[in-house]
Amino acid sequence: MTAVLKFQNLTLGYDRHPAVHHLQAEIAEGSLTAIVGPNGAGKSTLLKGVTGTLTPLEGRITFGALGRDDIAYLPQQSDIDRSFPISVLDLVAMGLWREIGPFGRLHPQQRGRVADAISAVGLTGFEGRPIGSLSGGQMQRALFARVLLQDAQLVLLDEPFTAIDVRTTADLLGVVRRWHREGRTVLAVLHDFEAVREYFPDTMMLARELVAHGPTADVLTAENQFRARSMAEAPDTDAEICVRNAA
Amino acid sequence: MIWDAVIQPFADFGFMRRALLGCIAISIGASPVGVFLMLRRMSLTGDAMAHAILPGAAVGYLFAGLSLGAMTIGGMIAGMTVALLSGFVTRMTALREDASLAAFYLISLALGVLIVSTRSSNVDLMHVLFGTVLALDDAALILLCSLASLSAFTLALLFRPLVLECADPQFLRSVSGLSAVTHFSFLALVVISLVGSFQALGTLMAVGIMILPAAAARFWATGIGGLIVAAIVVAILASLSGLLLSYHYSLPSGPAIILVAGLAYVLSLVFGPVGGLIVRALPRHHFET
Numbered sequence: 001m002t003a004v005l006k007f008q009n010l011t012l013g014y015d016r017h018p019a020v021h022h023l024q025a026e027i028a029e030g031s032l033t034a035i036v037g038p039n040g041a042g043k044s045t046l047l048k049g050v051t052g053t054l055t056p057l058e059g060r061i062t063f064g065a066l067g068r069d070d071i072a073y074l075p076q077q078s079d080i081d082r083s084f085p086i087s088v089l090d091l092v093a094m095g096l097w098r099e100i101g102p103f104g105r106l107h108p109q110q111r112g113r114v115a116d117a118i119s120a121v122g123l124t125g126f127e128g129r130p131i132g133s134l135s136g137g138q139m140q141r142a143l144f145a146r147v148l149l150q151d152a153q154l155v156l157l158d159e160p161f162t163a164i165d166v167r168t169t170a171d172l173l174g175v176v177r178r179w180h181r182e183g184r185t186v187l188a189v190l191h192d193f194e195a196v197r198e199y200f201p202d203t204m205m206l207a208r209e210l211v212a213h214g215p216t217a218d219v220l221t222a223e224n225q226f227r228a229r230s231m232a233e234a235p236d237t238d239a240e241i242c243v244r245n246a247a
Numbered sequence: 248m249i250w251d252a253v254i255q256p257f258a259d260f261g262f263m264r265r266a267l268l269g270c271i272a273i274s275i276g277a278s279p280v281g282v283f284l285m286l287r288r289m290s291l292t293g294d295a296m297a298h299a300i301l302p303g304a305a306v307g308y309l310f311a312g313l314s315l316g317a318m319t320i321g322g323m324i325a326g327m328t329v330a331l332l333s334g335f336v337t338r339m340t341a342l343r344e345d346a347s348l349a350a351f352y353l354i355s356l357a358l359g360v361l362i363v364s365t366r367s368s369n370v371d372l373m374h375v376l377f378g379t380v381l382a383l384d385d386a387a388l389i390l391l392c393s394l395a396s397l398s399a400f401t402l403a404l405l406f407r408p409l410v411l412e413c414a415d416p417q418f419l420r421s422v423s424g425l426s427a428v429t430h431f432s433f434l435a436l437v438v439i440s441l442v443g444s445f446q447a448l449g450t451l452m453a454v455g456i457m458i459l460p461a462a463a464a465r466f467w468a469t470g471i472g473g474l475i476v477a478a479i480v481v482a483i484l485a486s487l488s489g490l491l492l493s494y495h496y497s498l499p500s501g502p503a504i505i506l507v508a509g510l511a512y513v514l515s516l517v518f519g520p521v522g523g524l525i526v527r528a529l530p531r532h533h534f535e536t
Contacts, residue, residue, distance in 0.1 A: 051421055053420070069422075071421075072421075073421050075417055079415065079416065079417040080414065080415045080417075080418075081413060081414050081415070084286060084410075084413055084414040085286070085469055085470055085471055085474065086410060086414050086471070087470070090410075091414070091415075094411060094415075094418065094422075097411075097422040097423060098422060101423075102405075102407050102408045102423070102425060103404075103407070130469060130470075131414075146418075150422075
């Protein structure tokens with residue numbers, strides 16, 4: 001099994017305060033991995049490191065054969081201006097950016113793929129609606145459709161099911177399964193252990209440093225969860241100076 | 248009657264025709280930029296940039312007298328400098344864009360007033376501040392139309408990245424390296440539009456023809472295309488009526504045009520079908536599901 005992503009002694013953080021510490025791990029190609037851990041454990045930070053938004057304070061991330069275009073990233077929703085007058089169709093179609101770029105037009109065949117993606121997430125009939133009129137769940141469906149069109153080898157999802165109802169979650173988990181079947185590598189930050197147990201073969205547990213990584217059943221043990229909680233509750237004040245750097 | 252009031256002034260006087268042509272060019276070039284300023288919640292940025300171009304125009308005036316070419320180039324340089332500096336400070340330090348822009352435009356404005364006042368009479372200062380739409384010569388008109396064309400063309404070129412940069416900047420950054428290019432090109436577009444309009448309307452009034460039609464358009468259209476078309480229509484109608492008012496009642500033309508645009512905004516606010524006050528007040532039955 002080849003590794004599509006390697007974290008080598010990776011430390012990521014903001015303003016010299018590390019949020020992820022000395023992470024050493026490999027993500028296998030085609031794996032479906034959940035990233036779990038308490039709030040502030042560095043899960044979103046890790047994804048931002050993979051997308052290149054954050055540069056490592058120390059250590060590195062190496063990609064197998066992947067380039068920037070092979071990564072699709074679905075952040076937590078806050079950055080989208082929902083009041084902007086753009087339709088669902090236009091939002092989803094932007095998933096084809098890699099093919100159409102800033103100037104290209106949509107060919108009929110590509111229009112067909114956009115329609116397929118919209119139907120795959122159950123939003124058919126909503127194409128012309130402005131994104132401001134969508135509910136939280138519908139918006140998340142639209143964003144999944146956009147990721148579908150990005151056709152990426154590595155899919156990063158940051159808390160995709162937070163504040164999303166059961167039915168929408170189930171539908172979208174179906175999409176995640178489809179990516180897995182198609183051989184894509186998926187990394188998803190999740191809080192719902194039930195969903196993780198049911199859908200995700202692998203799990204990585206973080207609490208600023210790696211707690212455990214491997215088959216989900218081995219990782220989601222009571223003992224690991226207890227360890228993660230106590231590590232995350234340790235005060236943040238000593239985070240600035242890292243003793244192990246000297247060693 | 249209508250002939251006398253509306254057509255006659257333009258038929259009889261070349262300066263009125265020139266003024267109208269100049270205003271139409273400004274409307275087409277600047278109002279769409281105003282729509283994006285509004286959608287990006289940067290309406291006041293336009294105002295700040297309008298003040299920022301003053302020292303450049305003043306330096307141009309200092310070297311070449313009341314030459315539009317020199318003042319345009321100077322204004323462009325001053326505007327771009329402020330845009331780049333504030334963009335740079337925003338991206339490199341903890342200061343937010345509004346604060347860094349405010350700091351630079353205030354410095355720029357003070358510098359501009361200082362330069363203008365050392366060399367010229369108040370009349371010249373008034374020209375720069377309030378414009379001379381009724382005195383556009385051939386060179387000014389050509390310059391104005393060129394800048395409007397440049398602005399419209401650049402906006403068309405930037406359209407998709409710009410929409411994405413407004414709606415979902417994080418996504419644009421994740422799929423393309425165009426985010427910073429788009430942001431700075433858009434600021435350049437704002438400067439170009441302002442410099443184009445300040446010949447005619449003055450630095451203080453130039454921003455009015457960008458923002459007021461855009462704000463009015465918000466009450467008539469929902470999509471981006473509709474907003475742009477509505478803004479251009481409002482701007483052209485305001486220019487036409489403003490010029491006629493200024494002709495018939497001997498009013499200064501710049502403020503007259505902007506006041507009509509302001510009136511159009513107030514009327515849209517009240518009567519506009521998209522979220523206007525009357526529509527909101529009317530009881531509406533919701534659809535059966």
